[in-house]
Amino acid sequence: MQKDSLPTILRLPAVPGREPPALALSGTAPDDPPAVRVRGLVKRYGGRAVVDGVDLDVRRGEVFALLGPNGAGKTTTIEVLEGVRRRDGGAVAVLGEDPGRAGRAWRDRVGVVGQSTGVGNALTVRETLDHFARYHGTAQDTGALVEAVGLTGAAGTRVSRLSGGQRRRLEVALGVQGRPELLFLDEPTTGMDPVARRQFWELVRGLRAGGTTVVLTTHYLDEAAALADRVGVLAAGRLVDVAPPDELGAGLRRAATVRWADSGGVREVVTEEPAAVLRDLLAAHPAGEVPGLTVTRPGLEDVYLSLVGATPEEASR
């Protein structure tokens, strides 16, 4: 895929009669209604709440990533927002409408890339896009779309012959075909190789720069850090934190770990005031050298694991 070709999707002509989507965050007035507003969302299966009172706002023009372990409720939440799953409680507004009741016009404003969209195998990439174009009032031109997702070389290839990563690109193309104001991506890069993932990130950045709001779920912390303006962490159906990636778990990040070695082995102190610990250590080592001294603060992965209540050993299982 040509990286240079990715922003093409942003330059597609505006649709007559439809306002272009809000121009990214900088052009969004602070009091604009959010793209997504969720209050007290509850979803139960067999009496068990798998989404348990979630409150969430997604601002217009932002990329919002939902992180969380398997079974945390990410897909359930996103499917309620997409209008394909009923909720048992709470209020939800997506682009100002209740997705459980919204009609065709609303659906046209929303793009969905699910975990598996079941694209048929018999048609080529181009034929598939042409086929689905009929379902949109104002579909993007197939050629431009194919180029934008980096499938130009595979436009004439049957879907059955695409690699997993190429198929995912086609699914993304189908998700943005109707020029959505809001795009939902459920684990979009699962199965992509590292190069394809990074190319996909460029595509999402391009969409964001063009004003599309993106809500995605992912298991990759680096993906959330690279793409998201804000991250929400779900654990056991509850939203345990929402913040920009580098501010997630602010309270947890304040604590630094000071380690050093002495005759008894490796010592460790977790403190919010590492400078004071260092002063004491230096005072105890008049020669100025504290053996094995390190000062570390938790990174995104440490913070995430603390938020979801997992130990690193559990997480690596």
Ligand SMILES: Nc1ncnc2c1ncn2[C@@H]1O[C@H](COP(=O)(O)OP(=O)(O)OP(=O)(O)O)[C@@H](O)[C@H]1O
């Ligand atoms: N149709 C269903 N019937 C019963 N339980 C379900 C159904 N769909 C989901 N669940 C349960 O709801 C919980 C949340 O599932 P969900 O798919 O939303 O999690 P997730 O965070 O997206 O997980 P993953 O990262 O594995 O995709 C899980 O315990 C799952 O087993």
